[in-house]
Amino acid sequence: MCGIIGATGGDAVVETLLEGLRRLEYRGYDSAGVVLQGQGELWRARAARGTRSLEDLRRVVDGAPGPTAAGIGHTRWATHGGPTERNAHPHLDCTGRVAVVHNGIIENYRLLADKLAAGGHQFSSDTDTEVVAHLIEDELSGGVALADAVRATLRQVQGAFSLAVVCAGEPGTIVAARRVSPLVVGMAEAGEDGAAPAAYVASDIAAVLGHTRNLWALDDDQVVELRPQSMRVATLAGKEVEPVALQVDWDLEAAEKGGFDDYMSKEMHEQPRAVADTLLGRLLPAGTFALDELRIGPAQLAEVERVLVVACGSSHHAGLVAKYAFEHWARLPCEVDIASEFRYRDPVLDSRTLVVGISQSGETIDTLQALREARQWGAPVLVVANVVDSSMAREADGVLYTHAGPEVGVAATKTHLAQLAAMELLALYLAQIRGTLSPADARLLFADLSALPGLVGETLERDDAVAEVAARFTSTRDFFFLGRHVGLPVAMEGALKLKEIAYVRAEAYPAGELKHGPIALIEPGTVVLAVATRSPVWEKVMSNVAEVRSRGATVVLVANDGHEEAAAEADAVLWVPGTHPLFSPVVDVVPLQQFAYHTARAHGLDVDRPRNLAKTVTVE
Ligand code: AGP
Numbered sequence: 001m002c003g004i005i006g007a008t009g010g011d012a013v014v015e016t017l018l019e020g021l022r023r024l025e026y027r028g029y030d031s032a033g034v035v036l037q038g039q040g041e042l043w044r045a046r047a048a049r050g051t052r053s054l055e056d057l058r059r060v061v062d063g064a065p066g067p068t069a070a071g072i073g074h075t076r077w078a079t080h081g082g083p084t085e086r087n088a089h090p091h092l093d094c095t096g097r098v099a100v101v102h103n104g105i106i107e108n109y110r111l112l113a114d115k116l117a118a119g120g121h122q123f124s125s126d127t128d129t130e131v132v133a134h135l136i137e138d139e140l141s142g143g144v145a146l147a148d149a150v151r152a153t154l155r156q157v158q159g160a161f162s163l164a165v166v167c168a169g170e171p172g173t174i175v176a177a178r179r180v181s182p183l184v185v186g187m188a189e190a191g192e193d194g195a196a197p198a199a200y201v202a203s204d205i206a207a208v209l210g211h212t213r214n215l216w217a218l219d220d221d222q223v224v225e226l227r228p229q230s231m232r233v234a235t236l237a238g239k240e241v242e243p244v245a246l247q248v249d250w251d252l253e254a255a256e257k258g259g260f261d262d263y264m265s266k267e268m269h270e271q272p273r274a275v276a277d278t279l280l281g282r283l284l285p286a287g288t289f290a291l292d293e294l295r296i297g298p299a300q301l302a303e304v305e306r307v308l309v310v311a312c313g314s315s316h317h318a319g320l321v322a323k324y325a326f327e328h329w330a331r332l333p334c335e336v337d338i339a340s341e342f343r344y345r346d347p348v349l350d351s352r353t354l355v356v357g358i359s360q361s362g363e364t365i366d367t368l369q370a371l372r373e374a375r376q377w378g379a380p381v382l383v384v385a386n387v388v389d390s391s392m393a394r395e396a397d398g399v400l401y402t403h404a405g406p407e408v409g410v411a412a413t414k415t416h417l418a419q420l421a422a423m424e425l426l427a428l429y430l431a432q433i434r435g436t437l438s439p440a441d442a443r444l445l446f447a448d449l450s451a452l453p454g455l456v457g458e459t460l461e462r463d464d465a466v467a468e469v470a471a472r473f474t475s476t477r478d479f480f481f482l483g484r485h486v487g488l489p490v491a492m493e494g495a496l497k498l499k500e501i502a503y504v505r506a507e508a509y510p511a512g513e514l515k516h517g518p519i520a521l522i523e524p525g526t527v528v529l530a531v532a533t534r535s536p537v538w539e540k541v542m543s544n545v546a547e548v549r550s551r552g553a554t555v556v557l558v559a560n561d562g563h564e565e566a567a568a569e570a571d572a573v574l575w576v577p578g579t580h581p582l583f584s585p586v587v588d589v590v591p592l593q594q595f596a597y598h599t600a601r602a603h604g605l606d607v608d609r610p611r612n613l614a615k616t617v618t619v620e
Contacts, residue, residue: 481507
């Protein structure tokens with residue numbers, strides 16, 4: 001996700017912007033930029049990773065002309081348009097007298113861009129954000145104030161945004177607004193932050209906490225008009241409102257983690273947003289899909305006769321869930337390979353095999369090499385990645401981006417859930433192309449998909465209950481994770497989390513396979529975690545649970561709310577809300593993430609940087 005900052009007044013607008021961008025760097029960025037507002041003009045500097053860094057930006061900005069009344073800055077995590085200087089924010093209107101920085105996704109930007117282009121506007125980037133600058137330009141041409149122009153503009157915009165705007169005609173004024181994406185406002189009185197009073201706006205507290213603790217949070221569809229000594233907040237309709245004051249007792253480091261103890265827990269709590277943003281704008285009311293960056297057209301996809309998924313780790317588990325979706329919804333045979341194995345099995349592919357690479361980084365060398373091998377067979381390659389223009393995204397025939405934002409913790413959490421959502425989208429889209437899913441049936445499923453972020457949020461709120469269960473097993477050094485159907489990849493992901501952050505041995509096994517050998521390991525005290533949420537094979541899972549309980553195992557179940565018969569068969573239950581069985585991994589994996597997290601914390605381990613692991617494995 002992107003970071004935005006704005007400052008007006010005070011004695012060091014430029015330094016404030018650069019320091020704020022550095023504080024936002026942890027959010028991950030592929031480009032950055034600032035606009036400084038002098039007396040009657042705007043001055044812009046931008047830097048894209050790989051060409052220039054924030055340090056370079058500082059040097060460029062040091063050459064800025066004259067005194068600066070106000071300024072806005074941005075660190076970009078690309079979603080629409082590649083991570084280039086051309087796409088770096090701030091974006092300008094045609095006259096260069098309006099500048100905008102934005103965090104979020106504008107769903108209807110193509111429609112707005114077409115209308116603006118028809119009105120003679122010239123675009124200089126591939127981003128969704130730039131349409132906002134041109135819309136404000138049009139509104140300002142009617143002689144209104146910047147705040148009114150911004151409100152009129154945002155009444156036309158659909159989607160998520162937190163944004164800040166300056167214009168050459170109003171020195172010292174910053175107008176900012178939010179919908180879904182967070183935005184905080186700060187006011188430093190004279191003397192608090194240097195000699196002169198100042199006002200700030202930022203996408204998160206970390207960027208301004210060093211200047212003031214007088215902070216407010218904007219609510220959805222609120223617009224703030226900021227000057228060094230004044231703040232006016234109003235609705236999109238212009239009705240003045242009181243913003244919510246924030247009581248912040250964090251230090252700066254805690255602020256960068258959003259007040260969480262570590263990035264992993266912060267990113268677990270970003271999972272509802274990650275799923276929502278991955279679905280945003282892609283499920284159309286008509287029961288059809290808008291996967292416009294896919295680049296592989298429906299005609300070619302209609303020729304596909306089988307799907308092969310290649311991935312590693314948590315991404316491989318997402319692929320295993322997707323297998324059920326491809327086969328159930330699209331009636332497409334689907335194989336899922338561990339990428340490092342795929343390349344050496346002498347695979348047989350052809351142009352009718354759709355090869356799907358899943359990789360949050362888009363750089364995992366095993367997966368990258370597997371996709372290169374697949375292309376040599378003439379197979380169309382589609383990548384589900386979280387990093388725009390990553391190596392895999394650049395080399396693939398088509399891309400479906402997840403919009404989880406940067407993930408700092410080595411253990412995949414929000415990117416995994418975003419992958420699950422993206423793969424369901426892909427399977428349903430293929431089903432519609434193949435005629436095995438009607439728009440009417442799709443609309444019913446869209447309701448279930450759209451409810452997932454809320455269900456994930458509800459599950460996250462049960463963290464204390466999971467922590468209590470985890471606390472009972474902190475001395476356990478060996479776990480069995482059982483599952484069937486889509487519950488098996490959930491069990492595999494839960495076992496991986498426990499291994500990689502708590503360093504505890506955990507084996508995930510198909511529940512139906514236990515009787516073919518491993519049940520010999522079950523003895524009194526063996527701890528078994530079983531995924532027993534509603535699925536076509538729920539009764540069978542429960543009979544497998546009974547088998548291990550009768551041999552003395554201690555059983556922890558992941559079970560659906562209200563499934564009291566599950567509780568009767570378990571020593572502890574991790575309750576989750578129910579959803580469509582094929583979508584249930586998005587929810588069911590959450591308590592297993594939490595279980596691993598609390599176990600690791602109980603062992604005093606660093607959950608963000610586990611030993612021996614790297615966030616991206618770029619060596620074979
Ligand atoms: C999962 O928590 C690990 N970080 C690891 O297994 C990861 O999923 C795997 O390395 C694949 O990474 P990718 O999604 O970036 O390709």
